[in-house]
Amino acid sequence: MNHDVIVLGAGLAGLAAARDLNAAGADVLVLEARDRVGGRVEQTVLPDGRLVQLGGEVVGQAHTAYLALAAELGLTLIPSYVAEPGRIARATAEGVSAGDPPHWFGPGDEDGHRRAAAAFVALARTVDPHDPWSHPHADALDRLSVGAWLRSEGASPAVVRLWEIGQLALASGSCERTSLLAALRKHAAVPGDDAYAYEDWEGLRVAEGSATVALRMAEQLGRRIRLEAPVDEVTVRPGGCRVRLADGATLTAEAVVSALPVGPLRSVAVTGVSEARLASLHRQRQAVAAKFAVAYDKPFWRGLGLNGLSECEGVLGSTWPQSEGILSALIPPERYGVLLGMPAELRDHELLCDIARLYGDEAHQPFMSALRMWGTDPWTQGYVTQWSPGDVMGVGPLHGTHEPPFYVCGSDQWVAGYMEGAVRTGRAAAQAVLRHG
Incomplete structure (x- = not known):
């Protein structure tokens, strides 16, 4: 069956593009390699009803495309951890301190x-x-x-x-x-x-959970999303494109929108697109990072006068409170190898030891923890774009632009804020498709 548009990837960018295309009357199909939608946004519900965000969770006042989409979906924006009382903690080899200036x-x-x-x-x-x-x-x-x-x-x-x-x-x-x-x-x-202005970047979160943004878009798209459908090959031709899946099935469309992260996109054979554009796309790199989420009965760090926000020189790079009694943490690229080098069953313990160093022994007793190794997830292969010296000029001004009937979107294709970048570029890609008919 021929479609008007095939969208590769059901993360925020792909869903935002498909939603707008569908609303404009286009016959759109979204292909997603995973068995779920959302990409780097994901959530689970605790027995007591609290939501735990396993992926992206905070935005800020400057993230206008995301805020507008959340409003359209009937979701509620509330203050994030930035409003939490208390002092920041910092952990280094010399010790742990709270507040400013750093020790x-x-x-x-x-x-x-x-x-x-x-x-x-x-x-x-x-x-x-x-x-x-x-x-x-x-x-x-x-x-x-x-x-x-x-x-x-x-x-x-x-x-x-x-x-x-x-x-x-x-x-x-x-x-x-x-x-x-x-x-x-x-x-x-x-x-x-x-x-770095925290209020502009990270001052808000969706009360219903950030993954709900993806889930509500997916509900609107319904059967237009095909899960467990990894793509092997894309052939781009004016007047007709072909997409071949890993199982050998072939689909056709008038246009293709790639909402794949740049790492997985490198594994897709794309023909009919200029060498310069492919070189620009393939030149990007992503930060090989991980996220750790851990749930406690209560926010015990408050008793120490701390707000749950930290900057660290251990395996963890940071922590912050995502909601009542729930901490999030990031593992930066420079420390990702520590986790890869140990048995998987020891990773949570290693990270909990870092949290306990910040906030005390109660940190060893969570009733739920989850680690997402984005850097080695085959469908993500990283976190945000990592712009090393020389990369901006290497990628060049083709970055984030389109070559109809091939369009690109995703957090990698914007400059700042990966959930904002996904929504902003996804909706812009849909507009570009509609302009070119």
Whole structure:
């Protein structure tokens, strides 16, 4: 059977694209390799009714496409962990401390940190987030790492360490392996007075659960979604495209929308698309990261005057409270290998030891925990885009654009905020398909 559009992937991007195409009257089919929809958003329900988010969960005021979609789906946005009272905790080899400044700061480091942040914000104002390649010093900014730039600005080792622990808390890779141009572009897309404004980025969550965004779109699409249907090959031709599944079945459509993460997309044989476009898509890399979610009877860290938010130099990169008594954590790329190198049955214990170091022995007694190894999940192969020095220029201005009848979307194809990026680019891809008829 021939379709108007075949969408590859039933994550937020693919579902958002398919929903808009379907609403416009297009005959759309969504192909998903997993046995569920949602991609990197996923949730489970505890016996007491609490929802645990096993994937993406927070957005912010700057994430307008996501907020608009949530409203259309009748969902409720409420404050996230940013509203939680208490102090941040930081765990390093020297010990654990709470609040600011961090325990390794010495005289002059607070002022140095403020100067570095102000210089970063000022430089970000010179970058067009939609066209960073047009910056007069784009090559030089892309070759420079954030860490190298900080040192060139006179930042002390203690200040660089604070930026590094914060960067790894976000699990997008070390500031020593992050392109300055990429970091500036990200800030330019969500500008603010600080290097990272938590309220703009992470101040909100969906009360009904972030995975409910995907589930409600899937309900609207119904039988237009085909699960357990991994794609092996895509042939793109004007007036007709062919998609071959791993089981040998062949489907045809007038257009194809790829909402696959860049890692899995590299395993799909795509023909009929320019070499330059494929080179741009394949040049991207993803942060090999993991998420850990753990549920307790109560938020016992509050008794220590802590808010559940942490930045760490152990295996964990960070923790934060996703809801009452439930903690989330990220494992950054630099520490992912620690988990891969141990028997799977020991991983939860290793991570709980890091949490106990922050919040005490009660951390060893959760009644539920779940680890999602995104970096080695064959249908994800990573977390957010990791822009190493040279990558922005290497990917080039074809990034996030289309070559009808082949369209791309997904969190990898935007600049900042992976759930926002998925929704924003998914809906934009649908509009582009409809414009080209």
